[in-house]
Amino acid sequence: MLDPYLDLKQTRFYQDVHAEGTLEGRRIEAATLLMRLAQVRFGNVPAAIQATIADAELEQLEHWLERLVIAPSLAAIFTDSAH
DSSP: OOOTTSOGGGSHHHHHHHHHHHHHHHHHHHHHHHHHHHHHHHSOOOHHHHHHHHHOOHHHHHHHHHHHHHOSSHHHHHTTOOO
């Protein structure tokens, strides 16, 4: 039984859920930023690329954001994208 005076934020469960939510928030923000910058730089982003972005993990999104800065085309961002 949990101690009624135990601060919920001190529990391992709360800390795990909070960390997972923070990571997911960062992933969503990176995907949103990548989409917006790709649209500004290259125009329309095809649905297939939008889906790829939406399904990507944070580390991959960060890699693509770095590539967007120097990529000569939208496709070049995602070429050789294994990271």
